[in-house]
Amino acid sequence: MPGSFSTLKALCAAFALLIVFAQPAAAQLSFKPTAEAVHEDKLLNALKEGDKISGRITIPDAMASSLIQPAGRDWRDFHRSKLPIIGGIAIIGMLAVLAIFMMVRGKIRIDHGFAGTNILRFASFERFTHWLTASCFIILALSGLNVSFGRTLILPLFGADAFAAMSAYAKLAHNYLAFPFMVGLVIMFLIWIKDNIPGKIDLEWMKQGGGLLSKGQHPPSKRFNAGQKGIFWIVIIGGALMSVSGWFLLFPYLPANVTALQFWTVIHAVIAMLFIAAMMAHIYIGSIGMEGAFDAMGTGEVDLNWAKQHHSLWVEEEQAKGHAPSGTAPSAVPAE
Structure with a gap:
């Protein structure tokens, strides 16, 4: 009997130890979320409201704490679907307008032909800029x-390897040529x-x-007419927006958060x-649209008849300063 009692005691002790060691596992299996735990409905409501889901980090980059950002899906959808539509309408639409203008109006000729005498329009430094x-x-x-x-139009034509190499060089060119472009704007x-x-x-x-729609009618203008002034301000304002947004893309840690960076990428793409x-x-x-126009930025000099036709007030100012010839050469060069 003493042996049996000892055996019973051993079994009871083993059963007690089993209960003790089994408590953590039982507790883990029976664990249920408390009121302070993250519930799925709260997470979905946060996503619907547009707030990003953030975690805790110890590295300096604060933007790395973003785990889920619903606005990122909208940003991705814009670049994949809406931006190509905007670009297609703007660029293809402009090509269509220019084609129609060319067929209807044709090349804008110098009404009285070339005078054979030139006037300086842009100095060397201006043309360089x-x-x-x-x-x-x-x-x-x-x-x-x-x-x-590129992924839609160029990749199928040249293949993945050629497209990847071309895109890599294009990225380098885009990054580094942005700086001389900004200098030129200033x-x-x-x-x-x-x-x-x-x-x-x-x-x-x-x-x-501007006399562009009808032949023989050319309103007076100074050095730059209203159309050229419009182009100037498009270049300055558009170039400034491209430069500021591009600066944030070159240095993505400058914006305060991911949302601000996405905003500037959209601005950069649409303005572009x-x-x-x-x-x-x-x-x-x-x-090719206007006879004699390329010479202004080609050689810096334009034909006097061209200048009188498109910038008559400027010619008068230059002649008053003694910077321009007062008459035409005896022999005129034919317009054709």
Whole structure:
């Protein structure tokens, strides 16, 4: 019997130890969320309200604490669906307008043909500033369009490897050429602001459509007409917005939070599409759209008859200063 009693005691002790060690597991299995725990309905309500879900971090980057940000889905949807539509309407629409203008109006000719005498319109430094800014803009525009349309239009044509290599170089060009572009904007503003202040004469120019819509009617204007002034302010204001937003994209830790960074990416993309469309019209008029116009930024000198036709008041001012010839050369070059 003593042996049996000892065995019974051992079994009771083992059972007691089993209960003691089993308590944590039992407690874990029977655990239920308390009132202070995160409930699914609260999480969904927070997402519906647009508030981001944040965690706790110990690193300096405060934006890394964002776990879920519902606005990010809207931002992604904008870049994937809405931005291509905006860009397509702006750019393809401008191409269509220019094509119609070319077919209806044709090339804007010098009414009385070339005079054979030139007048200095832009000095060397002005032309350097223009081409610095223009060349950077073209590369920035092409590399930026690759971000929005490259995966759809270029990738299927050249393949994944070629597209990846091209996009990598385009990104480098886009990042570094942004700085000379911004420098060019500042210089352009400083040297041309005095000639681009809107005035009463610009209203008359706009009423007559600048003589672009009808032949033989060319309203007087000074060094820059209302259309050129409009382009100037589009470049300055649009370029400033592109520069500020682009600066935040180059240095993404400057914005206060992810939402601010997303805001500037949207501004950068939308302004870029509108900017490109406006510059397409400028390039057309300054090259094949108007006879003699390219010489202004090509050699810096324009034909005197061209200057009188499009900037008659400016010619009078230059002649009064003794900077321009007072008459035409005996032999005129044919317009055709």
